Amino acid sequence: xxxxxxxxxxxDHIIGTYVGTLLRHRLDQAGKRHAYFKxxxxxxxxxxxxxxCGYKSPGKCVVADDHHEIMRAAxxxxxxxxxxxxxxxxxxxxxxxxxxxFMNLGLPYYMVRKGQLLHRMxxxxxxxxxxxxxxxxxxxxxxxxxxxxRRNAKNLACRHHLAMVVxxxxxxxxxxxxxxxxxxxxxxx
Amino acid sequence: MVSGTRFLLLVxxxxxxxxxxxxxxxxxxxxxxxxxxxxxxxxxxxYDGRRPLAALQERIAESDIIGIIAPLYYDSLxxxxxxxxEQLAGDTAAVAALRGKGLFAIGQCAYPFAxxxxxxxATCRCFAGAMAMRWxxxxxxxxxxxxxxxxxxxLGAKGEKIRSALQLAxxxxxxxxxxxxxxxxxxxxxxxxxxxxxxxGLMNLKIWWTARxxxxxxxxxxxxxx
Numbered sequence: 001x002x003x004x005x006x007x008x009x010x011x012d013h014i015i016g017t018y019v020g021t022l023l024r025h026r027l028d029q030a031g032k033r034h035a036y037f038k039x040x041x042x043x044x045x046x047x048x049x050x051x052x053c054g055y056k057s058p059g060k061c062v063v064a065d066d067h068h069e070i071m072r073a074a075x076x077x078x079x080x081x082x083x084x085x086x087x088x089x090x091x092x093x094x095x096x097x098x099x100x101x102f103m104n105l106g107l108p109y110y111m112v113r114k115g116q117l118l119h120r121m122x123x124x125x126x127x128x129x130x131x132x133x134x135x136x137x138x139x140x141x142x143x144x145x146x147x148x149x150r151r152n153a154k155n156l157a158c159r160h161h162l163a164m165v166v167x168x169x170x171x172x173x174x175x176x177x178x179x180x181x182x183x184x185x186x187x188x189x
Numbered sequence: 190m191v192s193g194t195r196f197l198l199l200v201x202x203x204x205x206x207x208x209x210x211x212x213x214x215x216x217x218x219x220x221x222x223x224x225x226x227x228x229x230x231x232x233x234x235x236y237d238g239r240r241p242l243a244a245l246q247e248r249i250a251e252s253d254i255i256g257i258i259a260p261l262y263y264d265s266l267x268x269x270x271x272x273x274x275e276q277l278a279g280d281t282a283a284v285a286a287l288r289g290k291g292l293f294a295i296g297q298c299a300y301p302f303a304x305x306x307x308x309x310x311a312t313c314r315c316f317a318g319a320m321a322m323r324w325x326x327x328x329x330x331x332x333x334x335x336x337x338x339x340x341x342x343x344l345g346a347k348g349e350k351i352r353s354a355l356q357l358a359x360x361x362x363x364x365x366x367x368x369x370x371x372x373x374x375x376x377x378x379x380x381x382x383x384x385x386x387x388x389x390g391l392m393n394l395k396i397w398w399t400a401r402x403x404x405x406x407x408x409x410x411x412x413x414x415x
Binding site: 048050055074090093103110112116117122138139140143147148151155 | 202207236262264274278307313319386389396400407408409413414
């Protein structure tokens with residue numbers, strides 16, 4: 001698998017659905033294999049901080065929900081895409097809960113890279129693309145979304161990261177142009 | 190200071206005896222000493238359905254300032270806390286109850302780097318903006334794993350420093366101000382990169398030793414590719 005797309009949008013979100021569909025279409029055109037997950041249709045649960053993924057079942061959460069399917073795809077991918085409404089500057093709760101399980105993409109062991117204390121990666125280096133559509137007019141939410149993406153990328157020791165924000169009022173052609181510009185860079189990763 | 194101020198502390202950790210609770214407990218003690226009250230509600234009680242959301246709405250209606258105290262999960266608020274905020278934002282009565290109230294946040298993470306909590310605090314600030322609440326600032330603490338739920342009062346100089354930061358923050362909150370940088374300065378430790386290397390080495394050794402002691406042979410197994 002080349003790409004794993006996590007879609008946090010509802011089915012009736014016009015811009016979100018359009019961007020998600022277009023993204024998959026563009027990846028098909030570029031010959032990139034991809035796995036796509038509509039998170040709102042899946043059973044995903046919050047991390048309990050139980051620590052079982054540390055030593056009891058190393059690298060695997062012991063909770064039996066749908067995130068294991070996502071983990072299998074993500075482990076085999078070189079690019080992860082978080083597609084989400086920008087909710088309070090961050091992701092929707094199903095996407096947030098899923099990304100928390102991504103800690104298992106890392107090893108318990110630590111390293112220092114570019115002055116940062118990070119976990120070593122279990123499945124090799126990946127890249128991250130975060131795509132958000134603001135839900136409401138809240139000051140600072142786009143900056144927070146971009147900051148969160150940068151931190152997520154650092155946390156997963158990603159090789160590359162790109163953040164893209166599409167205005168909810170954007171025309172579909174505008175959203176398409178923005179996605180194409182971002183993808184042009186990402187497809188070269 | 191305004192005595193009689195009613196705080197509601199939303200603790201976002203699944204562990205009811207964890208470090209976030211240590212912070213909430215001490216904040217509550219300080220608030221009581223200032224003639225205020227601090228009710229504590231655990232987010233996971235709502236997420237797990239042990240308590241109805243209506244009970245939280247009552248708590249919100251009875252409070253003046255709300256504090257979110259949570260561990261850092263993958264760079265921001267735990268998903269269960271985001272879920273709760275979504276529930277509140279989707280409920281007309283809750284939105285009305287939140288409007289105009291103060292909101293502050295305390296984030297704590299395992300790594301000893303307080304700045305890692307910035308996205309968590311910024312997310313709470315965005316929630317305040319979306320709910321027309323008064324944003325009163327946030328504090329980040331790094332090194333929560335070393336506290337591990339112990340009472341801050343029992344931690345000697347380190348606990349006293351955190352307590353002082355919370356005391357300063359409480360004073361700002363009661364004056365209706367944003368938490369000042371002085372509080373954060375008390376919680377922020379600066380390390381040269383060499384210390385990070387040392388820390389990484391020591392932690393790796395501890396992990397290796399723990400795995401060996403527990404008889405876990407393959408910590409690095411690629412479980413999802415097998």
